[in-house]
Amino acid sequence: SAVFRFDPDEGTLHEIASHGPSAFVIRGIVLKVGDGIVGRAVADRKVLVTADVLRELRVHYRPEQRAALAAHGIGAMIGIPLFAHERIIGALAVGDRVGREFSAEELQAVQAFADQTALALENARLYATAQDSLTRLRDTQAQLVQAAKMSALGQLVSGVAHELNNPLSVIIGYGQLLLSRDVPESMRRPVELMVAQGDRMAKIVRNLLFFARQRPPERAAVNLQTVVEQTLALRVHQLTLSGITVETAFAPTLPEIIGDAQQLEQVFLNLLLNAEQAILEARPQGRIVVRTRVSDSGDFVYADVVDDGPGIAADALPRVFEPFFTTKMVGSGTGLGLSVSYGILEEHGGRLTVQSRRGETIFTVELPVSRAPEAAPRMAVMRAAPSGAGRVALVVEDEPSVVDLVVTLLKEHGWAVDVASGGRSGLERVASRPYDLIISDMRMADGDGAEFYTSVRQRAPALARRFVFITGDTANEEAWAFLEGAQVPVIEKPFQSAAFEDAVARVMQPDGPVRP
Ligand SMILES: Nc1ncnc2c1ncn2[C@@H]1O[C@H](COP(=O)(O)OP(=O)(O)OP(=O)(O)O)[C@@H](O)[C@H]1O
Ligand SMILES: [Mg+2]
Structure with a gap:
């Protein structure tokens, strides 16, 4: 049977x-x-x-x-x-x-058995389908949880970064102000260190914000070679101490790309750290090769970071770019390095790819060559702020310590300064007397910057061209869309005093603001 x-x-x-x-x-x-x-x-x-x-x-x-x-x-x-x-x-x-x-009885018994069998088979099929649906449901649920986690993390990071940018503005701003004055020689080095460490914190905040989704990378002409060399210089000492030799094979010349050098440095730093950690996980010495090359068409530049570590397991390979995917011990890896790097390259119109086998892992950075020289150098010479003698500026900002810093910077250059704590009171000020310059925050309780700007432009179009925004809210896409459209100079908290002066100089040109 x-x-x-x-x-x-x-x-x-x-x-x-x-x-x-x-x-x-x-x-x-x-x-x-x-x-x-x-x-x-x-x-x-x-x-x-x-x-x-x-x-x-x-x-x-x-x-x-x-x-x-x-x-x-x-x-x-x-x-x-x-x-x-x-x-x-x-x-x-x-x-x-x-x-x-x-016999008839036998036939009856067999038919009864067949009915039971049919029932059992059908139940088994339903059970398998239910199992299948359950698995799919679990997968979907896991994805949703992950997405929710990322979004909660994004909000958290964005909030924290926002809170940190104001105090950092003050630390860096006053530090730089001190350095531009006559500081006693014994104080100079400590103040320089303060400013440098403040910058370092600002960089961390920027990276967090980058992850919390996100703003477009800065656009300047960048030589990938220089970026690679600078990053290597940061790690080469430590690598040597760890018994890892570094070999380079650079293309004789590399065409320039358009991008954000700091973000690209971050990418290579992540790749080098991963290579180092992978090698040392397996044995006490090894070799990292860094190569650069140009595509045959000349349209792309590539940089490879190659290590002779253990390689990436086949089942882990498709997951290494996932946020929070890590094989490292709790506390030693967050699993963000590659996903942040991947995001950075995507925003640059490039790619990050990986090939791995036992004893060799190759991460390849691919970036499009810039075809538009006019879009190039953004690192233009910073202009010094023009004298504010006989002129009045309005500072609209609700964070007292930042107000203090901005007022101090303006007064240094002879400006008379009024202060308003939000867009609404700012507008009252504008109605009550003429101003030559407005410095405004974006996110304020008493009327936000975008609204304030729009009202001023209706009332006094000439004054609207004398606007400078300072913002700590770089993760807010709406705010960025507004700023892009308004064509108003923006400086990001925490800002360098030179950047602040440059922005003021730009809007104070006789013909209104000059775009960078
Ligand atoms: N060169 C490499 N060789 C072997 N495995 C690697 C290499 N680079 C990355 N990996 C694997 O990919 C995983 C993810 O890397 P990623 O840089 O995103 O996170 P992480 O290094 O674990 O933590 P973080 O970079 O946030 O400190 C690593 O945990 C490791 O398993
Ligand atoms: Mg890493």
């Missing part, structure tokens, strides 16, 4: 269980509908009973099956289709000696 499963797509019957002395004849067999007694029963959608199947004209067997049945003396057979909701889902076959007739 045997049970078959019906495959409606193929129109085939597959043996799934068989029992008895001649079971091996049918084990693993696949029958077409119409073949053998079960195939016939399924084709006719009804029970088929015979005392000698080999003489049955309606039933067709392949010669070897026929021979096997004859050899075992089997001829009496029952073929029963199995139904679930009117659909055929399988079939049952029962065989016995040639010439034997099945």
Whole structure:
């Protein structure tokens, strides 16, 4: 006897269980509908009973099956289709000696068994489908949780970065102000260190903001070679101490690309750190090769970071660019290095790819060559702020320490300064007296910067051209869209005093602001 499963797509019957002395004849067999007694029963959608199947004209067997049945003396057979909701889902076959007739009770018992079998098969199928749906549901749920986690993290980071940018503005701003004055020689170095460390914190905040989605990279002409060399210089000492030799194979010349040098340095730093960590995980020494090259067409530049560490396992390889994917111990890796790097390159119109096998891992950075020289150098010479003697500026900002810094910087250059704590009171000020310059924050409780600017432009278009925004809210895409559209100089907190002066100089040109 045997049970078959019906495959409606193929129109085939597959043996799934068989029992008895001649079971091996049918084990693993696949029958077409119409073949053998079960195939016939399924084709006719009804029970088929015979005392000698080999003489049955309606039933067709392949010669070897026929021979096997004859050899075992089997001829009496029952073929029963199995139904679930009117659909055929399988079939049952029962065989016995040639010439034997099945009694009515036997037929009844076999039919009852067939009904139970059909029920069991259908239940198994439903169970498998349910399992499948459950797995899919779990996957979707995991993705949702991950997405929610990322979005919560983004908000958290954006909030923290925003809070940090104000105090950092003050630390860096006053530090630089001190350095531009006559600081006692013994104080100079400590103040320089303060400013440098403040800058370092600002950089961390920027990276966090980058991750928290995001603003376009700065656009300046960059030589990838220089970026690679500068990053290597940061790590080469440590690498040597770790017993890792660094070899370079640089293209003789590399065409320039447009991008953000600091962000690209971050990419190479991540790749070098990963290479170093991978090597040292396996053994106490190794080799890193850094190569640069240009595509044959001259349209792309490439940089490879190659290490001879253990390589990336095949199942981990597709996941290394996922945020928070890490194989490192808790506390030693966050799994953000590659995903941030991937994001940075994407924003540059480039790519980050990986190839890995035992003993060699190659990360490749690909960047498009700049075709538009006019879009190039942004690192223009910073202009010094023009004298504010006889002029009045309005500072609209709700963070007292930042107000303090901006007022101090302006007064240094002879400006008279009024202060308002938000867009609404700012507008009252503008109505009450003429101003030569407005420095405004973006996000304020008492009327935000965008609204304030729009009202001023309606009331006094000339004054609207004398606007400078300072913002700590670089993760806010809406704010960026507004600033792009308004064509108003923006300085990001924490800012360098030189950048502040440059922005003031730009809007104070006789013909209004000059775009960088
Ligand atoms: N050169 C490499 N060789 C072998 N495995 C690597 C290499 N670079 C990355 N990986 C694998 O990819 C994972 C993700 O790397 P990624 O830089 O994103 O995170 P991380 O290094 O674990 O943590 P983080 O960079 O945030 O400190 C690593 O944990 C490691 O398993
Ligand atoms: Mg890393």
